[in-house]
Amino acid sequence: MxxxxxxxxxxxxxxxxxxxxxxxxxxxxxxxxxxxxxxxTQEGNVETLNTAINITTAEYNSTQGELTIIANNTGAEPLQPLELSLLVSGNYTGFGQANVSITDSPADELWAPQEQLTLTIGDNDLPATPADGDTAKLVTVNEVAATEQIRVVN
Structure with a gap:
């Protein structure tokens, strides 16, 4: 036992x-x-806090059929231009054949803080022809956005 x-x-x-x-x-x-x-999550929050962009110009040239967006990276976080999203009057606009240029950098480089980005998008890549007062919204990969009214010029 x-x-x-x-x-x-x-x-x-x-x-x-x-x-x-x-x-x-x-x-x-x-x-x-x-x-x-x-x-x-904390790293993503820090990136979001360090990201800021500002659209200085949103202009549609009706003669050339091109929308030009000029934006500044005013934050401390470098951004990838090809990871940006563009909405024109609420419609997603792919860059397609867009001309993307950054001051002092090739288009495939980082969009560093305090640099200026220029997007030139032709009519073929736009969902519709923009009119005066339509909006252009540029959104970063971490959901920081800037919006500007489109001005139509001849």
């Missing part, structure tokens, strides 16, 4: 250690995932 009680106790103790080890591993894995997600 003494051996069976000791054996059962030892068996329960081993089972408890295995169960605790499994529980501990799963819990620590979940805690690490939550901590990594919190760090990523």
């Amino acid at each position: 003494g051996f069976s009680v000791s054996g059962a106790t030892a068996l329960l103790f081993v089972a408890f250690l295995i169960a605790f080890g499994t529980f501990y591993s799963a819990t620590m894995g979940a805690v690490e995932q939550v901590q990594e997600a919190q760090v990523e």
